Amino acid sequence: MGYENDPGSIDAAPVTDWVNDWDWLDSQWGTDAIDIWNAVREVTPMAMTERYGRAFMPVTMNAVSAIAKDTENFSSRFVSVAQPDAKRRPAPPITSDPPDHQGHRRLLLPSFSPKRIEQMEDELREYSRGLIAELAGRDTADAAAEYSQHIPVHGIAQMIGVPDSDADIFRDWIYRNFQLAPRDNRVREEVTADMRAYFGDLLDARADDPRDDLATLVTNAEIDGEPIDRELKLGYLLLLILAGIDTTWSAIGSGLWHLGSNPSDLARLKGLSFDDPLWLTMSEEVLRFYAPVTMGREVIGDTTVAGCPVRKGEQVLVTFPAANHDPAAFERADEFLMDREVNRHLAFGLGIHRCLGSNLARLEMKVAFQEWCAAFPEYRIDRSKRTTWTNGQIRGPREIPVVLR
Numbered sequence: 001m002g003y004e005n006d007p008g009s010i011d012a013a014p015v016t017d018w019v020n021d022w023d024w025l026d027s028q029w030g031t032d033a034i035d036i037w038n039a040v041r042e043v044t045p046m047a048m049t050e051r052y053g054r055a056f057m058p059v060t061m062n063a064v065s066a067i068a069k070d071t072e073n074f075s076s077r078f079v080s081v082a083q084p085d086a087k088r089r090p091a092p093p094i095t096s097d098p099p100d101h102q103g104h105r106r107l108l109l110p111s112f113s114p115k116r117i118e119q120m121e122d123e124l125r126e127y128s129r130g131l132i133a134e135l136a137g138r139d140t141a142d143a144a145a146e147y148s149q150h151i152p153v154h155g156i157a158q159m160i161g162v163p164d165s166d167a168d169i170f171r172d173w174i175y176r177n178f179q180l181a182p183r184d185n186r187v188r189e190e191v192t193a194d195m196r197a198y199f200g201d202l203l204d205a206r207a208d209d210p211r212d213d214l215a216t217l218v219t220n221a222e223i224d225g226e227p228i229d230r231e232l233k234l235g236y237l238l239l240l241i242l243a244g245i246d247t248t249w250s251a252i253g254s255g256l257w258h259l260g261s262n263p264s265d266l267a268r269l270k271g272l273s274f275d276d277p278l279w280l281t282m283s284e285e286v287l288r289f290y291a292p293v294t295m296g297r298e299v300i301g302d303t304t305v306a307g308c309p310v311r312k313g314e315q316v317l318v319t320f321p322a323a324n325h326d327p328a329a330f331e332r333a334d335e336f337l338m339d340r341e342v343n344r345h346l347a348f349g350l351g352i353h354r355c356l357g358s359n360l361a362r363l364e365m366k367v368a369f370q371e372w373c374a375a376f377p378e379y380r381i382d383r384s385k386r387t388t389w390t391n392g393q394i395r396g397p398r399e400i401p402v403v404l405r
């Protein structure tokens with residue numbers, strides 16, 4: 001299993017022109033995406049490529065917001081930019097358009113309410129401390145492999161009702177889905193079959209033996225009194241595991257990478273009470289600056305975005321992270337300001353699909369940062385080793401070598 005900053009075994013020519021030939025799986029995306037978006041924005045609000053059929057990449061707040069809000073011309077039925085003939089399978093609510101979307105979202109929403117998520121805090125802290133305890137006596141560590149990647153798996157696995165011990169299986173699905181599948185339909189079919197088999201067994205198990213978890217909620221789900229198709233039930237579970245892990249793992253990892261690279265920012269957190277608002281503003285700035293998630297849409301009506309015509313059948317990214325660096329939307333957009341007061345970032349998207357797991361993600365980030373910084377108040381990135389970043393839909397560090405003390 002590889003989590004390298006590479007596109008796996010699938011060859012593609014390196015990008016030399018990000019305005020006319022962008023590729024989110026190019027190896028520069030992981031490490032240089034922010035510079036790439038900023039450079040494109042100097043030339044155009046909408047870059048394009050023919051690598052996945054014709055597909056556009058908006059880089060301004062206005063263009064990204066216009067696409068995310070326009071569900072008449074942009075469909076979510078396929079939320080990755082991939083080969084045009086990739087098979088579409090439902091994973092509601094993220095792949096649902098109005099009017100179906102609302103019912104699917106309403107089904108899951110109560111499980112992610114602030115009140116429900118707050119109850120997880122003590123247990124998540126204990127879990128994070130357990131990971132830190134395993135580093136006792138060590139001078140160096142990998143803050144991704146030994147810390148940030150585990151916390152979101154633990155959180156969502158508990159909620160769905162699947163064992164933490166299957167974490168390697170989940171991470172393998174994530175790697176194949178996000179790093180390989182956009183270029184290769186065969187990989188998409190294989191990984192989807194693996195996921196469907198796993199969750200098919202889970203649905204059957206909960207039908208026989210219901211529990212207090214999301215898997216049981218989905219197994220027995222009805223919308224407006226009507227039972228839900230098994231295909232959709234599999235889609236809910238696939239989405240929850242994919243959306244619940246890689247995203248927050250990337251956000252926690254990016255924050256730890258930032259603090260380990262910027263000792264003056266880290267020093268401001270030293271000895272700080274866990275109630276101090278700086279923890280929250282710092283987390284929000286991590287979300288703005290290092291927003292991990294870029295989505296895709298299929299164009300279903302001819303229209304124009306930022307003066308650029310887009311046609312039915314083409315694809316667009318919803319490049320939320322690029323919007324977060326638009327100087328027209330944020331003062332000092334390219335500076336990381338730990339106490340930025342007004343921070344209307346788009347890391348969680350906007351419009352009807354705005355992230356349903358944001359309360360969980362924020363809690364996991366807060367707990368992860370607080371426990372790590374309390375344990376290692378002067379850690380730093382180990383520059384003698386390589387930090388690797390993923391490309392594509394979910395961007396974040398996958399190896400973060402650190403000196404702990």
Ligand code: HEM
Pocket residue numbers: 068076079093094095105156239240241243244245247248251291292293295296318320346347348349350352353354355356357358360361
């Ligand atoms: C820092 C972590 C996270 C980030 C940055 C993030 C980002 C996003 C974004 C940008 C969207 C909008 C998608 C679109 O417009 O197509 C979204 C939707 C969604 N997210 Fe998250 N997410 C995070 C964590 C989570 C977690 C922990 C879960 C828990 C399962 C989750 C579940 C979902 C779901 C179910 C949707 C679809 C909502 C809908 O379509 O109505 N996310 N997320």
